[in-house]
Amino acid sequence: MATRILLVGIEPDSVDYxxxxxxxxxxxxxxxxxxxxxxxxxxxxxxxNLIDGSxxxxxxxxxxxxxxxxxxxxxxxxxxxxxxxxxxxxQLVNVVIAMSPTSRLAFNTRPWDTVEAVERVLR
Numbered sequence: 001m002a003t004r005i006l007l008v009g010i011e012p013d014s015v016d017y018x019x020x021x022x023x024x025x026x027x028x029x030x031x032x033x034x035x036x037x038x039x040x041x042x043x044x045x046x047x048x049n050l051i052d053g054s055x056x057x058x059x060x061x062x063x064x065x066x067x068x069x070x071x072x073x074x075x076x077x078x079x080x081x082x083x084x085x086x087x088x089x090x091q092l093v094n095v096v097i098a099m100s101p102t103s104r105l106a107f108n109t110r111p112w113d114t115v116e117a118v119e120r121v122l123r
Contacts, residue, residue: 001045002043002044002045003043003044003045003071003072003118003122004044004045004047004068004069004070004071004072005039005044005045005046005047005070005071005072005073005074005118006046006047006049006061006064006065006068006070006072006073006074006103007032007035007036007039007046007047007048007049007074007076007114008049008051008061008073008074008075008076008079008092009032009048009049009050009051009076009078009079010050010051010052010053010076010078010079010085011050011051011052012025012028012029012050013025013052014051014052014053015028015078016082016084019082028078031111031112032048032050032111034111034112035048035111035114036048038112038114038115039114039115039118042115042118042119044115044118047064047068047070049061049064051079053079053085053088058088058091058092058095061092061095062095062099065095065096065099065100065103066099066100069100069102069103070100070103071102071103071104071122072103072104072105072106072118072121072122073096073100073103073104073105073106074105074106074107074108074114074117074118075089075092075093075096075105075107076108076111077108077109077110079092080107093105104121104122105121106118106120106121
């Protein structure tokens with residue numbers, strides 16, 4: 001069985017693109033596909049879980065953690081890098097710890113180094 005990776009990111013329609021002038025909805029969607037393809041190509045089993053940041057979306061992550069029991073959870077920069085989403089990032093980290101304590105947390109710097117981030121925490 002391949003190593004399961006849960007990718008938690010922000011839904012493209014929930015991003016404030018004014019904060020990220022070099023980012024577009026299309027670029028974000030494309031990079032999400034590229035991450036899944038890169039992880040699959042590296043032999044992992046990625047599952048993407050896009051959230052809008054609402055309390056219900058955190059509940060959805062909680063449920064996905066119970067169902068999937070991933071070895072690694074990657075929380076994307078759309079959550080981590082936006083100061084307005086700090087409380088959401090905190091909630092997600094704590095949900096991972098509570099619901100899937102054996103999961104490793106990985107953090108990428110950009111979509112294209114996600115495989116490296118996953119492999120770093122699995123060493």
